[in-house]
Amino acid sequence: MNGKRELWPRAAQTDRWTLLVAGVALLLALPVCTVFFTALQPASEVWRHLVDTVLADYVLNSMVLMLGVGLGTLIIGVPTAWLTGVCEFPGRRWFEWALLLPMAIPAYIIAYTYTGLLDFAGPVQSVLRETFGWSRQDYAFPEIRSLPGAVLMLALVLYPYVYLLARAAFLEQSAAVLEVSRSLGAGPWRRFLTVTLPLARPALIAGMSLVQMEALADYGAVQYFGISTFTTGIFRVWFGMNDATAAAQLAALLLLFVFTLLVLERLSRQQARFHHTGQRTQRPPRLQLPSRLKWLAASACMMPLLFGFLIPAGQLAAWTWRTAPQVIDGRFLELARHSLLLAGGSALLILLLALLLGYGQRLRPRPSVRLAVRGAGLGYAVPGTVLAIGVMLPFAAIDRTVDGWAREWLGLSTGLLLSGTLFALLFAYSARFLPAALHSVEAGLTRIRPSMDDAARVLGAKPREVLWRVHIPILRSSLLTALLLVFVDVLKELPATLILRPFNFNTLAVRTYELASDERLADSASFALAIVLAGIGPVILLSRAISHARPGHDALS
């Protein structure tokens, strides 16, 4: 190679990568930027009112929700991930994928079903009253429609995020590390606390911050439970008080909150930049639990599955049994097709975007690139409606500009090119769910030691070969995890779909919402159940693929 050739492409490449990654990231940050831009307008007198009356409630409730759900998902997700990841007990293979099932249940649906079961008029309390002859004053029953109730509901359907990422991390851990710690005399407890957990920390924190963002953005469940949070406040100010600016300012405040969270997460990850050094090819033997503990492990895994899936899905199935003949017609298949197409298409698209940004950051670790990627990652914490409007406004502005130009110069109208199209919808999904994929991809990338690249290059592999023969096999489980997360998220997504979709285009989630918001819960059950069923297939397939991607199974060996 002569000097000229080497110098020139290198400089150009640098620019191309940086530009591409920063460009894509900024584009995806467009909705969030729109929110900030709107928020820059002068504050109205509504703020005075908010500060005087409800703002403290919004902040406090949102904080409790975020911390509570974060903690709850760790408590449920980490032990189950460890048990199914490294131990052997009855039903372990089955629990591996079954524990993911709660994520297919939208948060507002689990809130509805538990209310139906547990409130004063529900079957549980009625049976108690009948059995013991109690009346209203004779007993105290915890109220499900409360802040702790909301924390519980959200934790039950969100813990799979932590479980997934944690389990992938536990599976990646090599036998050597664990054996070394064992040979140094550490017992199972100590090994778990001092080796396994710290090694998995980046993944755990990534999972928890995803969960916390989802909790902050939740609208349906908290609204039904009558809890004032930032999200319900945004809608109240916007639609009730008709003040879009103040709503955007509230949303911006929420985003700052999240940004702080993300920076903290980043800092904690930087301190804990572990790369495995063990032989990846060796599969650690599963920990054989003594028989007493075996059944304890099985019941520990059964609990979240029971409360997060079997009970709510059972209630949905019971309702479906009764109402399906009236509500299911020829349109059902069309709804399912639309949902699956959107979820599948956007999962692939978002995975590609996440890979692009993830690698961009790895190859060009500059503050500017990092900042742009963080900006693109904020969408996850924005309530879906706010994000959708953040897509709608700039797209409409582009349409207007192009149309105005065409009218002036060509004498014809181009009409709406972006607004009200599936493209707008896919864009909104990308802006919203990118972080789900990105966190997973990044967690995967941290597991690839930089020295592996060097080793492969020294052995004569071209960069592309390094990607296909080293990175992709190592990343496989992370990529599949990302696909699954986005697929299920899009399947459940409601607000953006509702606002941005084209004419005569409905999905299962839209149909579920329409019936549920009309307080026809039983009628909505068939469609909610269809969402759950549509999510189960990919959950099983991907979970299989993830366990096969375990060291000792993957192509690297």
Place this chain on the structure above:
Amino acid sequence: MSNPSKSHTLLSTVCGLLITLLTAPALAGSEVNIYSARKEDLIKPLLDDFSKQTGITVNLVTGKEAELLQRLQSEGINSPADLLLTSDAGRLAAAHHAGVLQTTPSKLLEKNIPAAYRDPEGYWYGLSVRARPILYAKDRVKPAELSTYEDLAASRWKGKICVRSSDSIYNQSLVAGMIAHHGEAKTETWAKGLVANFARSPKGGDRDQIKAIAAGECDLALANTYYLGGMINSSDQAEQEAAAQVAVFWPDTKTTGVHVNVSGAGVTAHAKNRDNAVKLLEFLAGDQAQHWYASVNNEYPVNPAIPPSATLKAWGEFKADTLNVAKLGELNADAVKLMDRAGWK
């Protein structure tokens, strides 16, 4: 990921769909496009009938009102929507103020729809009426003890009242109506008294309040009549039983009348199919559609010549508030702030 040909077909299908959806409205002949805040179930059967009778294709997007209005506004002159359908008069008034509606005077619409239920200049028309009376436990409350909304703030109802959150547009409209009649100061005192009488912190929807009465958690509730109607005609035994324990009381019959709101529609300012949109409006205000509204969703027809459904008839006649429903929209923001101050969650 592992199967490139599969993702390829998926991508091309998505692209195909995209192109079809982009071009379809432009190619079609006689059509009308609707942005509807009424749920698909509560409007689609009527639209299908309309298409059958007139040969006009109807394209529908449903959504929440404020968001549809936002979409309409941001799309501007290129908006494909011809008709904006909402389930709340306040939103129609807001749409009118935002300049996204046009006036469509029609003799037929004026004849069928009373003046309180439409815009004076014909920018929008109400299509169905819902009422928000007091519901009470048959076994614990005598109707003679009830009189007005204002009376619900009296201390004898302490711990007896259930009502949903003030996030609900139904409560916001009700309070806006109170402000219009009694002024802000008096309404705020009333709201504080009402909040002090709550049996529990507000939660759930209207049906949940009715169920709470049936379960003995409270004696009185505020709820829209069609929810009670829906429960009476529900396929769920438990809902039927709960509804059977609850009765309707029409408040304020000697004074301002029962709080009502309408669902309605207006033709958009940049409608490309204006005539078809007006035809559809007239169809929706016509006898057949009005009968359907009354029977399927247990709402009151706007057209006084059309009898309400049997379920509604059983609750007796009532005097409705004659305040123009547009006023409710104007006062909505004030109502929300007032409820914040009163501590109505």
